[in-house]
Amino acid sequence: MKRNVTVTRQESLVVPDVQNPFVHRLHFGILDKIQIVIMSVTVAPIRLLLAGMCLVLAWPLAALSLAFRTEEEKRKPLTGWRKAFSGLLLWLGRCVIFIAGFHKIKLRGNPASALDAPVLCAAPHSTFFDTIVCFMGQELKSPVAKIESSSIPFLGTLIQFTQPVFVRREDPNSRAVTIQQIRERGQSGGAWPQVLIFPEGTCTNRSCLITFKPGAFYPGVPVQPVCLRYFNKLDTFTWTWDGPKAFACLWYTFCQFNNQVEIEFLPVYNPSEEEKNDARLFANNVRAVMAKHLNCPVTDHTYDDCRLMVRAARLKLPMEAGLVEFQKLHQKLGVSSKQMQVYLDKFCKIAKSGHISLEEFAIYLHLPKSQALEEVFALYDRDNSGTIDFREYVIGLSLVSGPANSNDTIQFAFQLFDTENQGYISKEGFTQILCNAFKMNTQDVQVLFDKVDSDKDDKISFDEFKAYAEEKPEYAKLFKTYHELVQGNGHVENNGTPPKAKFD
Structure with missing residues (x-):
C-alpha cells in the first residue's frame, strides 16, 4: 500500500499569496478598442507632441544650470542661480503630467520636509508613471537611478538636474557609496532635496508588496512612506516583465480620457535603535506599515525572481516557472543565485511544461514507476498536486535529496x-x-x-x-x-x- 509521505511543511516556505506579481494582461472590450482607435488619431498624438515640447523647453534650463560645474560643486546641492530654474522645471514637469491625462491627482496626507524625512519610500512600484511623485511638493525630488540613465540623450540632462543618487551596478563598492550618499544627505539639515526610492527595485502588478531592498534603510534616517494607487478601470499604467511593453503602456495611457492616481503620504517613520542597526528589519517594518494601508499582502519575491523568469523564458519554459521567492529560499536554504540558475537548467531538462509529472520524473531517473519512486516524488510534491513545480523542486533538492546524498x-x-x-x-x-x-x-x-x-x-x-x-x-x-x-x-x-x- 502506498504511504502518503510529505516533507514537514515549514511556515517560512509556504506558497505565497500572490504567486506571480510580475505579470499583467490588458483585456480590451469593444468600447475600449473603439476609444483607442479614435484617440490614437486625435488626442494621443497631440498629447505626445505637447509633452515633447515641454521637455524641449526644460532641457536648456537644466543644461544651463549644470554647465561648468567643478568636481567639488557636483558633490554639493545646487544653490544660487543654478537652483533658480528649479521652480520653472517643476512647473514644466507638472505640465507634462497634466498633458498625459493626469488632470486631477488626489493627494492624501502631509508631505514632510527634507529635514524631517530625508528619504521618500514609494510603493507599490508598477510603472514609469510613478515618477509623478518627483513633482509633488515644493521642490523636485532626487531619485535613486542607474548611472546609465545619465547618458541618455536629452533625458539624461533632465535626470541629472534632479541630482539623483546614482547606482553603478558594475561597481562592487556601489552599494556602500550609495548608502554613504544617502546618509550624508540625511545629515545635511535639509540642504539636499529628498531622496525618492522605490525599494522594491522593480515593477510589479500592484497585487502585493515584494521584498524591500535594504539599501535605502542602511543609513538609518527617517523615511516617509508614500502609497500609490491607480483607479482606471482599464489599467494601462502597469509595466511588468510579462506584459505590455513600455511604449504600449505610454500610448494606451495617452488614449485614456482621464487618468486617476492617488498619492498618500503616510506619517514619517522614525527608526528605532534596533532598526538603525538592522536595515532588513527596518525595511520589513516599513513595508508592513504600507501593506496595511494598501490592504495588500506581502511576498518575498525580488529582482532575482525576475532574472529567473527571463532565464526560464530563454529555456522555453513559461516565464512564471522561474518564480520561487528567491530571497526567502536563499535565507532558509542557503541557495545562491548561481545555484538557482543551475537548478533551473536542470529542471528544464526534466519538465516539458513548467511542471514535472511522475512519468517525467521516472524518465529522468531512467526508472520505471515503483512504490519507492512514488514515495520520493511525494516528498517533492509539497502541495499534493500530482506535479512538481520549480519551487518545489528546489526545496526538494535542498531538504530531501541533498541531505540524503551524504x-x-x-x-x-x-x-x-x-x-x-x-x-x-x-x-x-x-x-x-x-x-x-x-x-x-x-x-x-x-x-x-x-x-x-x-x-x-x-x-x-x-x-x-x-x-x-x-x-x-x-x-x-x-x-x-x-x-x-x-x-x-x-x-x-x-x-x-x-x-x-x-x-x-
Whole structure:
C-alpha cells in the first residue's frame, strides 16, 4: 500500500499569496478598442507632441544650470542661480503630467520636509508613471537611478538636474557609496532635496508588496512612506516583465480620457535603535506599515525572481516557472543565485511544461514507476498536486535529496551494488539489483550503466558512482526510501525484492 509521505511543511516556505506579481494582461472590450482607435488619431498624438515640447523647453534650463560645474560643486546641492530654474522645471514637469491625462491627482496626507524625512519610500512600484511623485511638493525630488540613465540623450540632462543618487551596478563598492550618499544627505539639515526610492527595485502588478531592498534603510534616517494607487478601470499604467511593453503602456495611457492616481503620504517613520542597526528589519517594518494601508499582502519575491523568469523564458519554459521567492529560499536554504540558475537548467531538462509529472520524473531517473519512486516524488510534491513545480523542486533538492546524498549514503549504495566486494560495480551486479528492486528491463539498465561508466571500461568505480550520485542526488533518497520500505514491510508491493541481507 502506498504511504502518503510529505516533507514537514515549514511556515517560512509556504506558497505565497500572490504567486506571480510580475505579470499583467490588458483585456480590451469593444468600447475600449473603439476609444483607442479614435484617440490614437486625435488626442494621443497631440498629447505626445505637447509633452515633447515641454521637455524641449526644460532641457536648456537644466543644461544651463549644470554647465561648468567643478568636481567639488557636483558633490554639493545646487544653490544660487543654478537652483533658480528649479521652480520653472517643476512647473514644466507638472505640465507634462497634466498633458498625459493626469488632470486631477488626489493627494492624501502631509508631505514632510527634507529635514524631517530625508528619504521618500514609494510603493507599490508598477510603472514609469510613478515618477509623478518627483513633482509633488515644493521642490523636485532626487531619485535613486542607474548611472546609465545619465547618458541618455536629452533625458539624461533632465535626470541629472534632479541630482539623483546614482547606482553603478558594475561597481562592487556601489552599494556602500550609495548608502554613504544617502546618509550624508540625511545629515545635511535639509540642504539636499529628498531622496525618492522605490525599494522594491522593480515593477510589479500592484497585487502585493515584494521584498524591500535594504539599501535605502542602511543609513538609518527617517523615511516617509508614500502609497500609490491607480483607479482606471482599464489599467494601462502597469509595466511588468510579462506584459505590455513600455511604449504600449505610454500610448494606451495617452488614449485614456482621464487618468486617476492617488498619492498618500503616510506619517514619517522614525527608526528605532534596533532598526538603525538592522536595515532588513527596518525595511520589513516599513513595508508592513504600507501593506496595511494598501490592504495588500506581502511576498518575498525580488529582482532575482525576475532574472529567473527571463532565464526560464530563454529555456522555453513559461516565464512564471522561474518564480520561487528567491530571497526567502536563499535565507532558509542557503541557495545562491548561481545555484538557482543551475537548478533551473536542470529542471528544464526534466519538465516539458513548467511542471514535472511522475512519468517525467521516472524518465529522468531512467526508472520505471515503483512504490519507492512514488514515495520520493511525494516528498517533492509539497502541495499534493500530482506535479512538481520549480519551487518545489528546489526545496526538494535542498531538504530531501541533498541531505540524503551524504558520503555515508553513497558508500552504502556503492556497497549494495558491489555484490562481490570487488571494489567496483560490474554490469551483472548493477543489472541484478536494478532489475530486482525496480523491475527495470536489461536495455534500460544498460543505458543507465553506460551513463555512470564515464571511462567506458565496463566497470563503475566509486569515483564514477559518486560523481553520478552528486549529479542526480535523487537516487540517494530513492534507495534510502526503498531500503526503508524493505525493512518496514519485508517486501515492495508488485516490484519484487532482492535478498534482504543486501540492504542490512
